[in-house]
Amino acid sequence: MGRSPCCAKEGLNRGAWTATEDKILTDYIKVHGEGRWRNLPKKAGLKRCGKSCRLRWLNYLRPDIKRGNISHDEEELIVRLHKLLGNRWSLIAGRLPGRTDNEIKNYWNTNLGKKVHDHHKKKEKMKKSKASLVMTPKMEITRPENESNVVKSKAMKCSKVFFGPQTQNIEPIDTTTVTAAGQSMVQNTSNFTPIPSGSPNGASSSTDLDHDQEDHGSDFMMNVNMGEFCLSDLLNADFIMPK
DNA sequence: AATGACCACAACCGCACTTTA
């Protein structure tokens, strides 16, 4: 089915936004509210594509945007949420008040991604040196680098919950609701089992990026009620899938 | 001082999902 392009490219401004454009957009949204992005530029008198306006507003002009460095706590939270959710930046951003998906994505790509990657490499090295000392055949189950136990991003908004065979005794989770903003919500989060730090299976320290050992549930699809997590929970807990 | 490499981040693009007529 043919689709008209989101906006005619001719005669539209591109690139960095000027202060005047910002002001026009902000004023317009203050009066008319968000939404109707496609028509917004025309009505507001902006020579911009609607998408561009939306992005500018969401990532930069919104009054509740928190600017400045990502704190250590936020960083830890991002790492954990990424481990859990993969590249679903909007969901991750939803747990970090004032932060945008774009900001987190950028931060990940420039900082955390590298950190985690390096960390992974270190671990691989250590594993290898250990393995060369004591080598048993079944230890050679390897997984591609960076593979995580997460639902693939862009896979679609999960509205169904699927557990692998080992989870059959789990009570069915309530159906999910998807809000207009695309945030998926699950009413029941009890299927996430937070393991307190220091427990046999848990990571020893919340500052440690090393959570590889929790590669449980690699074949599950589930929705997460992120609305019920809070920062402290996430910082003090690791996630495993129920068995 | 000039310039090339690298980094950070804003903005763009295309696809997929949702809503509407």
Next chain:
DNA sequence: CTAAAGTGCGGTTGTGGTCAT
């Protein structure tokens, strides 16, 4: 029910700033 419009999301690119040579 279906097609088209509207919107959101994640990946990628472009650009300005900083650092190293």
